Amino acid sequence: xxxxxxxxxxxxxxxxxxxxxxxLNQRRQSLRETFNSLPLPRRGLQLWRYTDPSRFIVETASxxxxxxxxxxxxxxxxxxxxxxxxxxxxVTDINGREIAVHGxxxxxxxxxxxxxxxxxxxxxxxxxxxHLYSLVNAQTGKFEAMNGALWQDGIFIHVPDGVVVDKPLHxxxxxxxxxxxxxxxxxxxxxxxAEITLIDEYGGGPTDDSAGFAYANGVVEIVADEDSRTxxxxxxxxxxxxxxxxTHRARIGRGAHILTIPLAFGGxxxxxxxxxILDGPGAESQMNGLLFGSGRQHLDxxxxxxxxxxxxxxxxxxxxxxxxxxxxxxxGLIHIEKSxxxxxxxxxxxxxxLNEGTRAETIPELEILNEDVSCSHGATIGPIDPLLVxxxxxxxxxxxxxxxxxxxxxxxxxxxxxxxxIRERVAAFVDERLGNL
Amino acid sequence: MAxxxxxxxxxxxRFNDDYTAKYGFHDPVDYFHKGARGINHEVVEMISRxxxxxxxxxxxxxxxxxxxxxxxxxxxGNTKLLGxxxxxxxYYFMKPIERQQDSWDDVPDYIKKTFDxxxxxxxxxxxxxxxxxxxxxEVVYHSMQEDLKKxxxxxxxxxxGLREHPEIVEKYFGSVIPSTDNKFAALNTAVWxxxxxxxxxxxxxxxxxxxxxxxxxxxxxxxxxxxLIIVDKGSRVHYIEGCTAPVYSTDSLHxxxxxxxxxxxxxxxxxxxxxxxxxIYNLVTKRSVAHKNATVEWVDGNLxxxxxxxxxCIQLVGExxxxxxxxxxxxxxxxxxxxxxxxxxxxxxxxxRITSKSISKDNGRTTYRGLVKIHKxxxxxxxxxxxxxxxxxxxxxxxxxxxxxxxxxKVRVEHEARxxxxxxxxxxxxxxxxxxxxxxxxxxxxxxxxxxxxELPLEYAVELNRLIALEMEGSIG
Numbered sequence: 001x002x003x004x005x006x007x008x009x010x011x012x013x014x015x016x017x018x019x020x021x022x023x024l025n026q027r028r029q030s031l032r033e034t035f036n037s038l039p040l041p042r043r044g045l046q047l048w049r050y051t052d053p054s055r056f057i058v059e060t061a062s063x064x065x066x067x068x069x070x071x072x073x074x075x076x077x078x079x080x081x082x083x084x085x086x087x088x089x090x091v092t093d094i095n096g097r098e099i100a101v102h103g104x105x106x107x108x109x110x111x112x113x114x115x116x117x118x119x120x121x122x123x124x125x126x127x128x129x130x131h132l133y134s135l136v137n138a139q140t141g142k143f144e145a146m147n148g149a150l151w152q153d154g155i156f157i158h159v160p161d162g163v164v165v166d167k168p169l170h171x172x173x174x175x176x177x178x179x180x181x182x183x184x185x186x187x188x189x190x191x192x193x194a195e196i197t198l199i200d201e202y203g204g205g206p207t208d209d210s211a212g213f214a215y216a217n218g219v220v221e222i223v224a225d226e227d228s229r230t231x232x233x234x235x236x237x238x239x240x241x242x243x244x245x246x247t248h249r250a251r252i253g254r255g256a257h258i259l260t261i262p263l264a265f266g267g268x269x270x271x272x273x274x275x276x277i278l279d280g281p282g283a284e285s286q287m288n289g290l291l292f293g294s295g296r297q298h299l300d301x302x303x304x305x306x307x308x309x310x311x312x313x314x315x316x317x318x319x320x321x322x323x324x325x326x327x328x329x330x331x332g333l334i335h336i337e338k339s340x341x342x343x344x345x346x347x348x349x350x351x352x353x354l355n356e357g358t359r360a361e362t363i364p365e366l367e368i369l370n371e372d373v374s375c376s377h378g379a380t381i382g383p384i385d386p387l388l389v390x391x392x393x394x395x396x397x398x399x400x401x402x403x404x405x406x407x408x409x410x411x412x413x414x415x416x417x418x419x420x421x422i423r424e425r426v427a428a429f430v431d432e433r434l435g436n437l
Numbered sequence: 438m439a440x441x442x443x444x445x446x447x448x449x450x451r452f453n454d455d456y457t458a459k460y461g462f463h464d465p466v467d468y469f470h471k472g473a474r475g476i477n478h479e480v481v482e483m484i485s486r487x488x489x490x491x492x493x494x495x496x497x498x499x500x501x502x503x504x505x506x507x508x509x510x511x512x513x514g515n516t517k518l519l520g521x522x523x524x525x526x527x528y529y530f531m532k533p534i535e536r537q538q539d540s541w542d543d544v545p546d547y548i549k550k551t552f553d554x555x556x557x558x559x560x561x562x563x564x565x566x567x568x569x570x571x572x573x574x575e576v577v578y579h580s581m582q583e584d585l586k587k588x589x590x591x592x593x594x595x596x597x598g599l600r601e602h603p604e605i606v607e608k609y610f611g612s613v614i615p616s617t618d619n620k621f622a623a624l625n626t627a628v629w630x631x632x633x634x635x636x637x638x639x640x641x642x643x644x645x646x647x648x649x650x651x652x653x654x655x656x657x658x659x660x661x662x663x664x665l666i667i668v669d670k671g672s673r674v675h676y677i678e679g680c681t682a683p684v685y686s687t688d689s690l691h692x693x694x695x696x697x698x699x700x701x702x703x704x705x706x707x708x709x710x711x712x713x714x715x716x717i718y719n720l721v722t723k724r725s726v727a728h729k730n731a732t733v734e735w736v737d738g739n740l741x742x743x744x745x746x747x748x749x750c751i752q753l754v755g756e757x758x759x760x761x762x763x764x765x766x767x768x769x770x771x772x773x774x775x776x777x778x779x780x781x782x783x784x785x786x787x788x789x790r791i792t793s794k795s796i797s798k799d800n801g802r803t804t805y806r807g808l809v810k811i812h813k814x815x816x817x818x819x820x821x822x823x824x825x826x827x828x829x830x831x832x833x834x835x836x837x838x839x840x841x842x843x844x845x846x847k848v849r850v851e852h853e854a855r856x857x858x859x860x861x862x863x864x865x866x867x868x869x870x871x872x873x874x875x876x877x878x879x880x881x882x883x884x885x886x887x888x889x890x891x892e893l894p895l896e897y898a899v900e901l902n903r904l905i906a907l908e909m910e911g912s913i914g
Contacts, residue, residue, distance in 0.1 A: 044513060046838065338832070353846035364852070366837035371797075371828035371858040381843045381850035 008057050009036045010149060017150065020121045027133055031148035034138040041141065046363050050329035051271050051300040056143055056245045058181050058215045071174045071204055078170050079103075086421055088167040089114060094174045096182035096216070097152045110163050112196075117154035117185060127158055131189055135221045135249035135277070144247050147183045147219045154185030157198070161191035161225070168197040168231075168419045175205035175242050178212040183219075188232075190224040190256075197231040199422055202266075206241030209268050214242045222250035224258060226280065231259045233418060234274070237429060238266035240295065246272045254280025254309075261417055262318075264291040264299050265429050275304035278312035278343075289318035290414040290426075293326030293358075294433050300329040303347075307334075310341040310372075319414055320351040321407060321430075322358035323437065329361040334377070338369040347377035352384065352410055354403070354437065404434050475525040478502060481627050484530045488596055488630075491603055494610075501616035501626035508620040511746075514804075515773050518744040522718055527690050529628040529661070585643075591636040592647055595663045598634025605636055609667055613696040613724045613752075622722040625661045625694040632662035632693065635676065637703075639669040646675040646708075646894060662693040668703040668731075675706040677894065690718045691742075697725035699733050701755065706734040710897060712741035712904065715772060719745040729755030729784075736892050737764040739774045740904060748806060750779035753787035753815075760789040765889040768801030768833075769908055777806035777838075780820065788819040794889055795826045796882065797833035798908065804836040805854070813844040824854040827885050829878075879909045 010032050018025045040053045081087045082103035089104035091114060099116035108114075113124070121128050136144050155171055173184055190196060205214040216238070224230045230250070238244055244267045252258050262274050276285040285305060293299045305314035320328045334345045351360040364377040384406050392402035411430055418426050481502050485495040510519050585592060591602060599606045616626035637643055668674050691713060699705045705725065713719055719742040725733040735749035751760030766774035780789040795803035805824045826835040837854045859881050867877035882905060883890070890898045 356846050358846055360843045362841045363839060366835065366854060366856055368828065368835045368856045370831055371833045373856060373858070375856040377854050379841060379852040381841060382848055383846045
């Protein structure tokens with residue numbers, strides 16, 4: 001296999017990207033150089049085995065944003081939820097450029113800080129500088145360097161020590177139209193013993209890729225201090241004409257707990273990478289993923305549990321449902337460091353193939369560098385059990401309904417972890433994709 | 438200049454004449470008793486000429502050498518150790534004694550002694566079908582029992598196989614593993630020497646296992662066996678290959694190629710126990726093709742070597758074919774066992790099972806690297822993969838990289854892997870029954886390996902248990 005030759009280099013950064021503090025401008029410049037000096041990732045390695053990295057290089061500089069009706073409808077509903085007190089607040093992010101915060105007045109009194117990242121970089125230097133680029137940076141990879149250099153604006157959330165935000169905060173991101181490129185970025189700092197639930201929703205983009213595609217390259221960094229509790233839901237429901245690349249990293253400290261729920265439904269080509277670094281004894285990470293691919297979607301997901309400290313626990317359950325000619329490539333790595341003794345790590349990947357023509361690739365990897373661990377993974381791939389369908393048929397349930405029931409059952413234990421506010425909507429995505437099967 | 442070369446050539450050809458008459462093969466230059474270090478087209482030509490091979494084989498060797506030279510060293514796996522191989526410092530061909538022995542009496546004493554230690558004569562007395570003992574690069578002793586011959590079973594060393602059955606060899610040699618497959622397969626194709634050639638005609642059940650012992654015994658000596666086993670319709674065979682080697686001071690490369698062809702309804706089991714000394718690089722390509730309703734089983738034990746990279750493969754190309762791979766890896770001090778299994782389901786109603794057991798001790802490292810692929814048109818396939826790893830010692834490392842590529846939805850694929858240390862409660866239980874901690878640990882390890890050991894012939898199982906006991910001595914640290 002020959003490496004893809006692609007020599008695209010990032011031109012000088014536009015002046016509007018260099019309006020921040022000096023240290024930030026320097027970081028951007030150096031990340032631009034990193035992007036230009038790094039080759040494309042090698043296809044031979046597990047992480048890129050199934051997805052061509054050159055498809056994530058875009059030369060377009062257009063940032064054309066389009067706000068479609070669906071976005072407005074969801075924004076209206078969510079604003080109503082804020083007003084009703086079901087959500088603590090709503091942040092809208094249009095094409096990684098325009099950040100607007102709704103609600104949150106009450107919560108702000110407790111010290112919860114939600115604002116545009118570009119503003120925070122100027123006004124909250126002490127909070128931003130140590131954390132921005134601390135988890136996703138030049139060492140992470142070429143595309144991460146690209147976001148790091150080019151992000152226009154992002155979202156910054158700070159939950160101070162001891163502050164418990166008891167209702168979810170909804171981040172609603174809107175991709176642009178054909179030919180647009182967005183670099184959304186999120187930085188979350190959760191203090192000691194603090195608690196927050198985030199719904200990070202990515203939508204929009206062209207409805208098909210016949211006229212070209214929209215591109216988004218997102219980064220999420222979550223730094224969670226001792227004994228904090230974080231729930232992070234990534235709902236990816238981008239329209240069919242979008243290419244999406246995303247890297248998420250969370251580092252959790254001693255006794256901290258994090259729940260991560262990657263939900264992947266959209267895009268023509270999507271590669272998402274979710275990683276949690278367990279960095280103190282007693283840290284615990286739970287990941288419940290769900291992917292539903294249809295049409296000719298190519299959905300590539302990676303999960304990482306990096307046990308940097310002993311006495312940590314992690315568990316992943318990643319479910320995949322595929323129909324039509326969709327492809328899912330799932331790679332999951334559990335890495336346990338030499339010094340991290342007494343860890344427990346589990347990983348499960350189940351793939352349900354609804355018809356012929358689907359493709360499921362799975363590589364659940366383990367790298368265990370010390371003996372004092374308990375670690376396992378499992379993966380299954382198969383169609384719906386015809387016996388189950390037969391059983392339901394024999395009870396008078398028509399075939400399509402039977403399939404719907406079985407798939408609902410398959411995804412149920414993931415959905416139960418999804419915050420109530422969007423659970424119905426997520427269930428509706430599953431239902432919608434089961435239509436005309 | 439041309440004259441000098443011509444003179445030399447005529448000198449050489451005269452020398453050759455004499456040599457041929459005296460020893461029965463071509464050997465133009467004396468030093469080819471041990472060959473020279475390094476690899477080039479001259480070495481390849483020399484090997485082929487000495488063996489009096491047909492032109493097509495010589496051509497294939499040359500072609501393969503070009504492929505070897507053009508392919509980069511793999512950029513995956515243990516790239517550090519792979520990078521340390523010095524291809525120019527290896528002997529690519531070597532002859533320990535001048536020609537093949539026809540009977541046991543002709544085998545030199547010093548070689549016999551080695552075999553005695555391995556237990557060959559006794560084993561043969563007991564039940565073996567035939568012995569093909571390899572000492573250094575060439576087969577030195579080969580016996581085949583009368584009843585095998587009567588049944589039309591061919592069990593030869595590969596060199597003799599090529600001489601006596603060129604039509605079969607030409608048809609199947611490289612058909613499963615072309616030299617373009619990987620760098621080490623190309624190297625083997627260029628310089629292969631020795632190995633086994635087996636052909637079982639249709640409808641024959643070879644009841645006693647066929648065995649070959651391998652042994653490396655010179656410093657910096659490469660071993661490039663080439664094994665080809667063809668089992669015709671409805672026949673069954675069990676082939677056993679085992680090896681042990683003494684410790685040398687510098688690194689040595691072992692790069693075998695094994696091709697198995699199970700025709701319709703045939704059954705092949707290939708058992709290997711690899712216990713090379715801990716300075717040897719064991720980079721082996723093993724692959725089989727199972728036709729309609731055929732079964733191939735690899736039983737693969739890796740105990741020795743510094744670095745082993747070996748992923749026995751089964752291609753299920755006919756309906757109803759079945760594959761099974763059962764492997765054990767043990768990595769002690771400074772060892773890296775990068776082993777695994779590959780199954781390609783290219784036909785419908787095929788099934789496979791992979792069971793991998795690995796033990797990492799001290800700073801040893803085991804890697805399971807597997808592939809299960811189900812082709813688009815292969816329906817109703819069943820796959821189950823199970824990997825268990827046991828870690829003993831704070832520095833031990835275990836990696837699992839299973840890859841599953843499923844292009845058909847009418848499948849049932851299951852994969853499971855577990856990594857753990859020896860459980861404290863198990864140790865406690867055994868100690869409460871009066872066992873010492875050493876004994877308890879050994880018992881647990883033996884139990885862990887049991888699915889593998891129970892598939893081995895008795896004397897191998899006994900030997901394996903003894904080896905494990907040796908490895909486990911003083912393991913409490």
